[in-house]
Amino acid sequence: MTAVLAFDDVSVIRGARHLLKNVSWSVGEDERWIVMGANGAGKSTLLRIASTRLFPTRGAVDVLGERMGKVDLSELRPAIGVSSALLGREMREEETALNAVVSASYGMTGRWREHYDADDERRALQLLNQWGASTLLSRRYSTLSEGERARVLIARSLMSDPELLLLDEPAAGLDLAGREDLVRRLGAFAASPLAPAMVLVTHHLEEIPENFTHALLLRDGEVVAQGPLEETVTQGNLEATFGLQLTLNRQGSRFSAFAR
């Protein structure tokens, strides 16, 4: 198995504090990972490293077979798709949904004066369609609902046909119908052998889509457990991750949990 992402004993230290501590983790090209942990556990820090936006204080990181610090990151970044609310906030108010997607091929968050060729627009339309957002293409991004934005941002993150897809809480702020629609689409996408390696960060067990294969559980910057999803998302591991007693429910491929 080829590792798309490999962390070797990675720590991120700010002052006296470890945001991540001795994390060793590897993502294979056909794997779909869930990263879970309480607020402040270090999930976003982990994703920022994976997206090459942050260097670790200690340890080594290989992204797509290249060692961070020894490679021109501008060559690596188009191969990494990122979808996060933070990125969504960089989108210009008046930008259309179509431009929000197509501009990703130029590493921009909006359309300026560059010329997009017909292939780029075709691909953007196909992605908007795949993510249930084809009716939104002419709408201004700023007028979209949270659920609509989430789908447009995922379409955008796939524009460059990445080898690694990083999804930071894609279902945050969605209502029940919006969450279920997105989780279903992500599950279907994860089943495709053509889909890139995926890492999805979430706080909520209900947001784990079908066909995700592995999980990494973090607490206070340290790995509580990692491995195949079925073996890792257990009551004991979740209790250790969130620091409370839980009842874990499973229905088919979906999970939920309540405090005991």
Ligand SMILES: Nc1ncnc2c1ncn2[C@@H]1O[C@H](COP(=O)(O)OP(=O)(O)OP(=O)(O)O)[C@@H](O)[C@H]1O
């Ligand atoms: N530059 C910094 N200096 C000190 N502490 C920081 C710095 N950046 C982040 N932190 C702290 O590091 C911890 C981990 O942050 P991170 O954003 O990675 O957590 P998270 O798991 O993504 O949290 P959330 O679920 O709330 O988004 C937090 O407690 C945060 O306050």
